[in-house]
Structures are given as structure tokens and as C-alpha cells.
Amino acid sequence: xxxxxxxxxxxxxxxxxxxxxxxxxxxxxxxxxxxxxxxxxxxxxxxxxxxxxxxxxxxxxxxxxxxxxxxxxxxxxxxxxxxxxxxxxxxxxxxxxxxxxxxxxxxxxxxxxxxxxxxxxxxxxxxxxxxxxxxxxxxxxxxxxxxxxxxxxxxxxxxxxxxxxxxxxxxxxxxxxxxxxxxxxxxxxxxxxxxxxxxxxxxxxxxxxxxxxxxxxxxxxxxxxxxxxxxxxxxxxxxxx
Amino acid sequence: xxxxxxxxxxxxxxxxxxxxxxxxxxxxxxxxxxxxxxxxxxxxxxxxxxxxxxxxxxxxxxxxxxxxxxxxxxxxxxxxxxxxxxxxxxxxxxxxxxxxxxxxxxxxxxxxxxxxxxxxxxxxxxxxxxxxxxxxxxxxxxxxxxxxxxxxxxxxxxxxxxxxxxxxxxxxxxxxxxxxxxxxxxxxxxxxxxxxxxxxxxxxxxxxxxxxxxxxxxxxxxxxxxxxxxxxxxxxxxxxx
DNA sequence: CGAGGGATTGACAGTAATCAAGGGATGTGG
DNA sequence: CCACATCCCTTGATTACTGTCAATCCCTCG
Numbered sequence: 001x002x003x004x005x006x007x008x009x010x011x012x013x014x015x016x017x018x019x020x021x022x023x024x025x026x027x028x029x030x031x032x033x034x035x036x037x038x039x040x041x042x043x044x045x046x047x048x049x050x051x052x053x054x055x056x057x058x059x060x061x062x063x064x065x066x067x068x069x070x071x072x073x074x075x076x077x078x079x080x081x082x083x084x085x086x087x088x089x090x091x092x093x094x095x096x097x098x099x100x101x102x103x104x105x106x107x108x109x110x111x112x113x114x115x116x117x118x119x120x121x122x123x124x125x126x127x128x129x130x131x132x133x134x135x136x137x138x139x140x141x142x143x144x145x146x147x148x149x150x151x152x153x154x155x156x157x158x159x160x161x162x163x164x165x166x167x168x169x170x171x172x173x174x175x176x177x178x179x180x181x182x183x184x185x186x187x188x189x190x191x192x193x194x195x196x197x198x199x200x201x202x203x204x205x206x207x208x209x210x211x212x213x214x215x216x217x218x219x220x221x222x223x224x225x226x227x228x229x230x231x232x233x234x235x236x237x238x239x240x241x
Numbered sequence: 242x243x244x245x246x247x248x249x250x251x252x253x254x255x256x257x258x259x260x261x262x263x264x265x266x267x268x269x270x271x272x273x274x275x276x277x278x279x280x281x282x283x284x285x286x287x288x289x290x291x292x293x294x295x296x297x298x299x300x301x302x303x304x305x306x307x308x309x310x311x312x313x314x315x316x317x318x319x320x321x322x323x324x325x326x327x328x329x330x331x332x333x334x335x336x337x338x339x340x341x342x343x344x345x346x347x348x349x350x351x352x353x354x355x356x357x358x359x360x361x362x363x364x365x366x367x368x369x370x371x372x373x374x375x376x377x378x379x380x381x382x383x384x385x386x387x388x389x390x391x392x393x394x395x396x397x398x399x400x401x402x403x404x405x406x407x408x409x410x411x412x413x414x415x416x417x418x419x420x421x422x423x424x425x426x427x428x429x430x431x432x433x434x435x436x437x438x439x440x441x442x443x444x445x446x447x448x449x450x451x452x453x454x455x456x457x458x459x460x461x462x463x464x465x466x467x468x469x470x471x472x473x474x475x476x477x478x479x480x481x482x
Numbered sequence: 483c484g485a486g487g488g489a490t491t492g493a494c495a496g497t498a499a500t501c502a503a504g505g506g507a508t509g510t511g512g
Numbered sequence: 513c514c515a516c517a518t519c520c521c522t523t524g525a526t527t528a529c530t531g532t533c534a535a536t537c538c539c540t541c542g
Contacts, residue, residue, distance in 0.1 A: 082398060082402040083402075084406060086480040086481070088402075088407055090401055090402045090406045092398045092402065103391075104391060104394075104395070106387065108391070112395065139380075142376075146390065149390030149391065149393075150349070150390065152394045153390065153393045153397060154345070156394060156397035156401070157323060157334075157353070160333050160400065160401060161323045161324075161329075161331045165329050165331045167499095168530070169529095170327075191488070191489090192488075193488085201531090204489095205529090205531075210490095211491080238327075239326055240327070408497075409497075442498075442499090443498075444520090445498090445523090446498055448520095449498095449523080452523080
């Protein structure tokens with residue numbers, strides 16, 4: 001952990017101990033796990049909720065680790081990866097603002113994925129105890145928890161039907177669409193390796209297809225894996241072969 | 242719906258109205274959604290929970306339908322299917338004894354899949370109201386609900402890493418292992434079309450690979466899609482190419 | 483400027499999809 | 513009881529796609 005993170009965490013610790021209000025007044029609370037909590041509920045938080053920063057490539061936790069914390073994503077993107085016995089790997093989900101990493105520890109003591117930041121992220125690190133206690137003592141957390149689980153399943157299903165069905169080209173097109181901001185056609189991609197692990201294809205295939213999209217004008221390179229995307233054209237590609 | 246089903250449903254209706262005890266004394270309750278409920282909780286069930294029989298090929302509900310019921314699978318197998326805009330289809334999950342179809346209606350009013358029986362099934366049809374009411378009034382349902390959601394996500398992730406990663410041959414091998422009873426090496430498969438839709442490959446490819454397994458002795462045909470499986474050999478196949 | 487890591491491209495082999503035809507079981511009607 | 517139709521499974525031939533191995537390019541960083 002670098003010095004900058006330590007300092008940020010120090011500030012966060014101060015904030016947490018100086019008053020639980022950090023959660024109650026959270027700027028993204030309407031998106032977060034604690035959205036429905038009321039004033040008194042926050043009294044139940046007796047362990048610090050840290051606000052931490054993690055940078056691309058850093059790891060949150062590993063599969064099999066004892067699940068001490070849940071992480072709410074405030075900004076950035078986290079990937080969840082699983083490995084096969086033969087070494088094959090697959091990214092099974094991406095987490096973005098409002099999503100929670102490590103929900104499974106409320107049911108099972110160990111993490112079920114490798115969680116890695118793939119776009120600089122700001123996270124809330126919530127001790128498992130806190131969520132368990134709130135879950136026992138206030139009904140206002142239940143519906144948020146059910147909603148998170150529901151979203152995870154829904155996303156997993158879409159991942160399967162949209163990103164793991166059809167030709168490589170269709171799948172890359174669907175992924176690019178999913179990573180695009182439809183309002184301004186901007187699109188920030190990940191490394192070809194990660195894109196491949198999301199789609200279950202090799203990095204070479206991914207690279208070839210994205211290069212082809214660039215040649216066809218479906219993507220316009222703006223440097224740093226940042227592109228302008230022709231959504232309509234990509235949708236046509238996604239729905240044909 | 243045929244006459245036999247009507248008669249069975251009639252019996253089930255009689256049972257349900259004759260006393261809510263049908264759920265309280267359910268033979269598979271330890272596996273079911275209501276596992277943790279206590280005597281008084283059953284008083285909250287004011288609508289009939291029907292026990293229905295459905296046969297292979299019959300449909301439980303369609304994507305987009307208004308979700309009036311949840312279904313607990315007592316026996317048999319139900320597939321959940323999703324379609325792509327271009328007509329492609331994909332089976333995203335199989336439900337077996339103890340699983341619940343249609344959980345999503347507790348969060349969202351409409352079903353999110355097509356649910357179809359692929360092995361003759363006995364189901365409990367539970368009105369959504371009943372579960373919602375229980376969920377509001379007794380905390381003992383929460384942990385079961387969270388567990389169901391957790392299982393659904395876990396299964397979805399395994400589906401992706403094990404059944405949608407690697408060569409067709411590996412994937413078919415993994416699927417066959419997953420459908421095998423390890424204690425007696427028996428294995429009951431589905432139609433080649435369904436197997437293909439589970440794996441995201443064509444029926445021809447699936448058929449070729451299963452035929453090859455038969456020639457190699459990994460599977461021994463016992464008629465009616467029933468096989469003896471050499472698990473060890475299949476695992477070797479799954480973990481190489 | 484050189485080193486290193488990711489992205490791209492090429493050539494080729496291997497795999498899976500497609501199109502098409504046969505085989506085998508089941509069920510129905512003559 | 514047999515002939516035939518139907519449905520699904522199997523197989524073949526061919527094409528198209530994707531993985532593999534290897535080389536090169538490009539950008540960033542030291």
C-alpha cells in the first residue's frame with residue numbers, strides 16, 4: 001500500500017471516528033447499501049467504515065480469503081474473476097458505482113472471487129459485522145440486500161446471453177456498447193486481455209476485432225483506450241453474424 | 242392442461258384449503274423456502290399454496306409475464322431461458338429440488354426468463370403475496386431468501402466459468418459430469434438441442450461430442466438418454482483441451 | 483535513448499458452424 | 513401387425529471462424 005493511500009485512509013479513519021455521520025451524509029447514499037437506513041440505524045455502526053482509494057491493478061481480496069469486509073464501489077470499476085482447475089480464467093462480473101463487492105460473505109465466510117480494480121476506484125470498506133448487525137436489527141437493510149442480489153443475478157444472466165453467445169465479433173460489439181456512454185458516444189475500454197477474459201476469447205481475437213472496428217469507423221481512437229463509438233453501427237454488427 | 246393434472250390440482254386445492262399444514266408438514270421443507278418458519282408463521286399464509294405437476298415440455302411462465310407466483314421445485318428439472326434480439330437463445334440456469342423459480346418477482350413485477358420443465362416435475366405454486374407478507378412479518382424468511390439469491394449467483398458464475406469457457410469438448414464433459422450421480426455413475430442427459438443451448442454450441446457439435454464420448458467409453462448408452470459415465474475420464478477430458 | 487509492456491498483425495493449424503443427408507425409435511392409421 | 517410419418521440423433525463434407533505461435537509496432541517510463 002503506498003503512502004498516499006495510507007494518508008487517505010488516515011483521513012477516513014478520522015472521519016469515521018469523528019462521527020458516524022460520514023455514512024449518513026454520504027453523497028451517493030441513494031445508490032448505496034445503506035440507502036434506506038434511518039437516523040437511529042446509524043447508531044448501530046460500532047466499527048469504522050473506511051473510505052479507501054485503490055488504483056488500477058490493485059487487489060481487494062482473493063477467492064478463499066476470510067471475508068472480513070464488504071466494499072461499496074463509490075467510483076471506478078472492479079472486476080470479479082474466477083479460475084478453472086486447468087488455469088483458465090474468466091471475469092464473471094464488473095462492479096461500478098453503487099455495486100457491492102463481497103456480498104457473499106453474509107452467507108458464507110469466504111470470498112468467492114478475486115476482486116481487482118481495473119479503473120481507479122474509491123470504495124467504502126464496511127466490516128462484515130456492521131452489515132450483519134444492521135441486517136439483524138433493522139428491516140430497512142433487507143430490501144437493499146435483496147435488490148443487490150437480484151441485480152447480481154440479472155447481470156450474470158445478461159453477461160451469459162449477451163457476452164457469451166454468438167460470434168466473437170458480435171460479443172465484442174455488445175461489450176463495447178455496454179461500456180459506452182450513449183449520451184456522448186464516448187467509450188473507455190480495458191486492456192485487450194481483460195476484454196478477452198470477459199468474453200471468453202483470446203486477446204489476439206479481441207485485438208483484431210477492435211482494430212477492425214477502428215478501420216470500419218465503428219470506433220474512433222482518442223488515445224489511452226478512449227474511443228468515440230458509433231452505437232448504431234455496433235448494434236448492427238452485434239445483431240448479425 | 243390434461244385431465245390428470247386437473248385432478249392432481251384438485252387434490253392439491255383440497256389439501257391446501259383443508260389446512261395450511263401442507264406446507265408446515267412438507268416432506269422437503271428442510272430444502273424449501275419455508276425451511277425456517279415456525280408454527281405461528283404459517284398462520285400468515287392466507288392464500289392457497291398449490292402442489293402442481295408439470296411434464297417435460299410444459300411451460301411455467303414467460304419472460305415479461307406478470308409474476309403472480311413463485312414455484313418451488315419439489316422434483317424434476319426446470320430450465321430458465323433467455324433470448325437475444327437476433328433470436329439466439331441461451332439456457333441460463335437449471336432448477337432442481339429445493340430451488341425456486343421466479344424469485345425476481347419479489348423485486349420486480351415481471352418474470353425475467355422463460356421457465357420450461359425439462360424433466361417431469363412436481364412444484365409448489367406459491368402466490369407472490371404470500372411470500373411478500375411472510376417477508377414483511379417474519380424475519381425467518383430473510384435468511385432463506387438471501388441464501389436462494391446467493392445460490393443463484395454462485396450457480397450463474399459457475400455456469401459461466403465451467404460451461405462457457407474452453408473448448409466445446411471440455412464444456413460438454415463438464416456438463417455431463419455436473420449431470421452425473423457420482424455415487425452410481427448414472428447420468429441422465431437432455432435433448433442435444435437443450436445441451437447445446439446450455440453450452441452455447443450447436444446441436445450438431447453437441448451430438449458429435451457425445452457420440453465420441455460413447456465411442457471412447459466415457460459414456461455407455463443405457464437407452465432413453467440414460468448413460469453410465471466414467472467420471473475420471475471425463476474430468477481428464479474437461480481439463481485438457 | 484533503450485527497455486518493457488501492451489497492442490497489432492501475419493501465417494497457419496485446429497475447431498466449430500453450416501448445409502445436407504441418413505438412421506433409428508416411437509406412435510398412428512390402415 | 514405392418515407401413516408410414518415424425519422427431520430427434522448422428523454423420524459427412526465443406527466453409528468460416530478462432531486459437532496458437534511468432535514477429536513487429538507503438539507508447540510510456542526510467
